[in-house]
Structure formats: structure tokens, C-alpha cells
Amino acid sequence: MGESVNPGLRPPVMEDVAARAGVSHQTVSRVINSLPNVSEKTRQRVEAAIVELGYRRNTAARQLVTRRSETLGVVAHSMEQYGPSHILLGIQEAAHAAGYAVNSVGQADTGGAAIIETIEYHLSHQVDGLVVIAPREAIVRAIERLNPGVPIVVIGDIGSSGVHSVGVDQQRGGWLATRHLIDLGHRTIAHIMGPTDWLDAKARRRGWEGALADAGLEPGPLLVGDWSAESGYEAGRKLFAGKGCTAVFAGNDQMSLGLMRAAHELGLRIPEDLSVVGFDDNPDSGYFFPPLTTVRQDFAELGRRCVGMILDGIAGSDPLFSVRIQSQLVQRASTAPLPPAAVTGTSAAIEGAEGSSR
Amino acid sequence: MGESVNPGLRPPVMEDVAARAGVSHQTVSRVINSLPNVSEKTRQRVEAAIVELGYRRNTAARQLVTRRSETLGVVAHSMEQYGPSHILLGIQEAAHAAGYAVNSVGQADTGGAAIIETIEYHLSHQVDGLVVIAPREAIVRAIERLNPGVPIVVIGDIGSSGVHSVGVDQQRGGWLATRHLIDLGHRTIAHIMGPTDWLDAKARRRGWEGALADAGLEPGPLLVGDWSAESGYEAGRKLFAGKGCTAVFAGNDQMSLGLMRAAHELGLRIPEDLSVVGFDDNPDSGYFFPPLTTVRQDFAELGRRCVGMILDGIAGSDPLFSVRIQSQLVQRASTAPLPPAAVTGTSAAIEGAEGSSR
DNA sequence: AGAGAGTGTCCGGAGGACGTC
DNA sequence: GGACGTCCTCCGGACACTCTC
Numbered sequence: 001m002g003e004s005v006n007p008g009l010r011p012p013v014m015e016d017v018a019a020r021a022g023v024s025h026q027t028v029s030r031v032i033n034s035l036p037n038v039s040e041k042t043r044q045r046v047e048a049a050i051v052e053l054g055y056r057r058n059t060a061a062r063q064l065v066t067r068r069s070e071t072l073g074v075v076a077h078s079m080e081q082y083g084p085s086h087i088l089l090g091i092q093e094a095a096h097a098a099g100y101a102v103n104s105v106g107q108a109d110t111g112g113a114a115i116i117e118t119i120e121y122h123l124s125h126q127v128d129g130l131v132v133i134a135p136r137e138a139i140v141r142a143i144e145r146l147n148p149g150v151p152i153v154v155i156g157d158i159g160s161s162g163v164h165s166v167g168v169d170q171q172r173g174g175w176l177a178t179r180h181l182i183d184l185g186h187r188t189i190a191h192i193m194g195p196t197d198w199l200d201a202k203a204r205r206r207g208w209e210g211a212l213a214d215a216g217l218e219p220g221p222l223l224v225g226d227w228s229a230e231s232g233y234e235a236g237r238k239l240f241a242g243k244g245c246t247a248v249f250a251g252n253d254q255m256s257l258g259l260m261r262a263a264h265e266l267g268l269r270i271p272e273d274l275s276v277v278g279f280d281d282n283p284d285s286g287y288f289f290p291p292l293t294t295v296r297q298d299f300a301e302l303g304r305r306c307v308g309m310i311l312d313g314i315a316g317s318d319p320l321f322s323v324r325i326q327s328q329l330v331q332r333a334s335t336a337p338l339p340p341a342a343v344t345g346t347s348a349a350i351e352g353a354e355g356s357s358r
Numbered sequence: 359m360g361e362s363v364n365p366g367l368r369p370p371v372m373e374d375v376a377a378r379a380g381v382s383h384q385t386v387s388r389v390i391n392s393l394p395n396v397s398e399k400t401r402q403r404v405e406a407a408i409v410e411l412g413y414r415r416n417t418a419a420r421q422l423v424t425r426r427s428e429t430l431g432v433v434a435h436s437m438e439q440y441g442p443s444h445i446l447l448g449i450q451e452a453a454h455a456a457g458y459a460v461n462s463v464g465q466a467d468t469g470g471a472a473i474i475e476t477i478e479y480h481l482s483h484q485v486d487g488l489v490v491i492a493p494r495e496a497i498v499r500a501i502e503r504l505n506p507g508v509p510i511v512v513i514g515d516i517g518s519s520g521v522h523s524v525g526v527d528q529q530r531g532g533w534l535a536t537r538h539l540i541d542l543g544h545r546t547i548a549h550i551m552g553p554t555d556w557l558d559a560k561a562r563r564r565g566w567e568g569a570l571a572d573a574g575l576e577p578g579p580l581l582v583g584d585w586s587a588e589s590g591y592e593a594g595r596k597l598f599a600g601k602g603c604t605a606v607f608a609g610n611d612q613m614s615l616g617l618m619r620a621a622h623e624l625g626l627r628i629p630e631d632l633s634v635v636g637f638d639d640n641p642d643s644g645y646f647f648p649p650l651t652t653v654r655q656d657f658a659e660l661g662r663r664c665v666g667m668i669l670d671g672i673a674g675s676d677p678l679f680s681v682r683i684q685s686q687l688v689q690r691a692s693t694a695p696l697p698p699a700a701v702t703g704t705s706a707a708i709e710g711a712e713g714s715s716r
Numbered sequence: 717a718g719a720g721a722g723t724g725t726c727c728g729g730a731g732g733a734c735g736t737c
Numbered sequence: 738g739g740a741c742g743t744c745c746t747c748c749g750g751a752c753a754c755t756c757t758c
Contacts, residue, residue, distance in 0.1 A: 014730065026732095026742065030740095030741090036740095039740060058482065058484070058728090058729050058730070059730095060418045060422045080443065086438065088437070089438060092463075101463060101479055102463060105461060106446075125418075149369050228641055229642045257646075286588070289619065382724080383723095384723065385722060388721095394720090395721055400722085416748050422727095422730090422747095423751080
């Protein structure tokens, strides 16, 4: 590709710069690393030589001797999803602020083996710390058996475990969402959960169950989706075919979208006939039809805490074992009180439970 | 972090494995690299030693001598957007299939300087090839002045330039979207473009202008958004306040979403009163209200072509300079023919609003 | 003798410790 | 004591070599 400053085959090395500047390679090293004891004149000569030769320091060699890479590895997974991708953004921001580069390797492959392979990849590349975004049971298990040699933090609301973790309190989020519906007077509240092997999905579901139990209510219908709008739509078709529920807590915003589409097609009005709560608060959900009540997660904070834990680990102090970030309910227009008399509207008439509970 | 297999401070190296297996480090190297001339018995002893010690080969040292990293660098940017993030997924898939790891470094920072810094980061980390997802003018300019030493491909529909590139033919996509509206009989077609410093946004806009010009029509109103649903909403409020247009081509699906929300709030029915076309075909848009007509981009193909170009470059053959991937129109329910008589202004309020489109 | 199995030495590029002027 | 230079080291791989059957 054209105008190479260095027509020779091999890129310039420190020694070349040194020769050009008339100093030793060690002095070049000092200049590059801003160490003291280099005269101003020499520094300038070296810097000029660097520019002239288009020198770039060889990080492999540097890492070899320093044993540090100043980069954090991230095992990225399901990055097409809103949550994971924004977690990564949060981590990148926080790491950058701390002077660390972030090297993220993702794979579409869903298997645990691929994840472990990626972890090994990072470890053999001398990352100084490692974040695993892989809220799946199997992964956590595998990590416990690992001997990483560097701090490693798993993102996710994984309960007590031998693995360091940072996660949004998904269960509480699910609880908040469900509680909100209960407070509005709903009594039959369905849940569409994410894939059952996602820890997040399970935690949100537990929150739903918990809120219902706390209120002395029976769990409503439970369906499983795959986070996609399509799966939410299909769940909605099934759900609305059966006997009515008046409210649904969907595991994320996209499934809520599909669900609401299914509702529209069947002539159910939202929120008059059906209240819907999502999870994530992705930037679009305020513009859904209607704007979606949902649960917001603070990914920036998540990234900060996560990177903080890793830096603590690098510094040697034993970090907190597990951190939970709070989530918060964002009320919009997809939820409304259950009108006292409106129980006749849909086929929810079966639920004559006005006075019975509580 | 408890049960380290190697309580010493320094991780095991090849020599340690060799000692344990009773061979020389060179034999260990042969085993690891699956080279011939190692007896089965020796191989097994070595492999056992590797597992026992938890040995991982030091990639820095390996790179130092092989001068190859078998990884591709990706400069990721604006990864919160649908397009960029899915391009990355496509690249990862293709690279993985070719046996390359992908190391993506993203930053929130929008400045060109940060991008160049990231490129330098990758180059000094000995990536074997480099992809830059940064469809911004300034970046392309800066890359032209670079002396990378490895193949570098920019993602984007950047016209002729000294830089290798792969991109979806955005302009043609914009043309298709607009043409579709023209074919439906629309005559005043607005466009909400993305940020003006995005090459993609400009290309889509050119497509819109081109299609109108080809049909002998005047350009309709032009507004600028930032890809977000919110910006689409605001654009919609402005647009619908003025004299009516009957169709809008929005620069992406999210802006379409916001736009449709604005339309709903003003009592405009879609597609009866207003046709909308988006761009991206993100998985949600089939579940919008109504399902969105949009333009699909093949990100997997994009990734394949991109990685293919880089591999060609690594192999030494001069790659194609610039590749354009075709996009395609996906028709759904947000567009409809302009009723011959319906040009009677924007407020067709009368009509039972039961449009269960589809 | 010759093929197969295994060894010794040096090298890559940068940084640390220490020495010298 | 400031401004350098000299050696040695990090770890894995290429290469040439030796030994054995």
C-alpha cells in the first residue's frame, strides 16, 4: 500500500530509532516512557527520530518484560442484546477513565466451551483483569474451576458463589415491576421470562413470584421467550388466547413490544384493558405505542463498580465479593389502574376476586 | 482467591512444564504446536504436565518471535447503535470462521483523535489486520495519512478514496426506500437524516434526493436527527406542524419509531394518512405500530467481505479496493398507496380508528 | 545410513538494575 | 548527581545439532 516510510520489510524497532538519534536504545525507552534523566535536547532528537521512522513500540516485547498489558479483557456474549452491549459500553468508559484499554472478544456461539476458550484467550494474552459478561449458569460454574491468575469479575446477579460479581439487582427489579402492577389493583399478572438459562431471566422471574407471594397472590401465567420482540409477540398470542390476565410483566422491553403488538391485533387496548411493564428502559421504549413502563438499569454505574473491583484486585486488596446495583421503575403510559368495574371487559370475568384477597 | 495450583508468584512457563515432564522446553513447544517428531508417550506426559501446572502459553513471547498475532483489530465506535454493533457481530463471525480472534476496542468519545489513538493501540499490539468502523469523514481522512503496515479496511460506503472499504450501498438503499414511496403515489416525501457527519447518513440522504430527482419531484422537507427515537419524535413534531407531507423516509428504524409516535399523538394514522419507511430492519421493527417498512442490510455478508479483504491483504495479494453490498427493501405495514382523492390535508379524523393493519 | 526423537543455543524487542562518565 | 550506556532478563520458537535404533 504505497508510500511506506519504511520500505524495508521489518518495522523499525527501538534500536533503529536509537541509531538515528545517536543514542542507546535505553535512552529511547526513557523518552517513550517519560522517565527523568534525559536532557531536553536528546529527548527532542529521539522524538524526531520516532516520527521520521514511524516507530511504534512493540507491545509484545513490552508485555513480556513488564508482565502487564494495561488492558482489561472482556468476554462479550449476546452482544446483540441491549443489556450486554450497554454493559460493555459502561465498562469501556470506566476502564478508559482509569487508563486501561479494553479488549473485548465476543462470539455468537452460545456454548459454555466457547466462553471458556475466550477466557483462555484473554489469559494467555496477559490481560491485567477480566470481565465476563455471560449471565449463564454453566459459565459461572466453569469459572469457579479456573485458575486465572488475574482478577476476574462476572457481570450478573449471581447469588453467593466463589466468583466475584457485579450485577443489577434483577430480582428486586422484577419485584418492583410486579409490585407496581399489584398496586394498580391487578390480581392476575402474567410474566414472560427470558431464556431459562439466563441468570437475569431467572432473577427477574423470582422477583415477580416474590412480589405476588408478598401480596398473597397466586402466580399468573408464565411464558418463556428469547428476549426478542418476536418471542414476545408469540407469547402474547398464546397468553391472550387463554383466560384473561389484566397485566403482564415482560422480561425485557423488546418482548413487551411484541406483546403489545399481539394485544393490538386482538383489539386489547393498552393500558385500558391490559397493563404492561418491561425491563431495561432502552431508549426506544419511551416511544413505543404506548410508551412503556419499565425498569431502568444503571449500566454506567455497573461498569464503574466492575472496573473498580478489578483495579482493587490488581492492587492486591481483596475486593468485595459481590456487588448489587439497584434498579428503578420508570412509569410511563403502558400501565394503568384496574378500573374497579372493568373486570367485565375481557374474559377476565372469571376472576371475581374483588374482595377476596387482602 | 484461594486454591492456586501454582502458589509461586510467577505463572508457570514452558521450562516448568518441560522439567515436570522430563523433557526440554523445545519438546513442549512441539507438543503445543502439534508438530511431528514427538512420540506418543512423550506427548502425553507433556500434556499431563500442562494440565497439572495450569500452564498457558505466553502470547507476548510468542508474538515477539512469530511476528503474528492471529488476531484482527476492530476499532469500534458508536456501538450503541444498531448498525455498528451488528457489523461487529458480522466481522466476529467471519473472523472466527477464518481462525482469527477479534479484538475490538471501542470508545464513546466521538472525536477523530480518539479513533486514531485506538488504531495506534491496535497497531502497536501487532494485530494482523485492522477494521475501522467509523463512518465519519474525518476518520477516513486520518487513515489515509497512516502507515499501518498491515491491511486496514474501513467499514462504510465511502466513495473513491485511498482507503480500502466495505460498505452497504446506503445510497441505493435510500433510493429504494424513496422510490417505493414514489411508486405508491406520494409526491411530497420528507426525509429525516442521521447526524450530518456520518457518511451513512449522507449517503442515504443522497439516495432520497436521487430518487426524487429521477422522478422529477422536488425534495420534500429535510430534517436532521441523531439516530435516536427521541430525535425522530422531535423531527415529527416539527414536520407535522408544517404543511403536510404524505410520506417520510427516516434515516433509521429508531427515528421512524419516534416519528410514528409523534404522528399518533397528532391523530395521524399510519399508513392511511402517512407512510413511513425506515432503514436497518432491526428485529424490532416488524413489531412496531404499525410494522415498519424498511431497508435491510446484510451485516453477515458485510463481515465476510471485510474479513475476506483483510485476509487477502495478509496473504499479500492486493485486495479489491472497495466493495459495496446491496441492501433490500422490506415491505411491511407502514406504507400504503396514496388514495387518489385523499390529498385533502392531514386531518382525516373521521373514520373508525380500528386499523388492525397487516 | 537414515529416519525419528529429542536437545542446545540463539534470537526477537523492550525494560530494569546497575555502572560509568 | 544528572545523563547516559551495558548487561541481563522476560518466554517461546527457529534452527542446527546429537543421539538412538
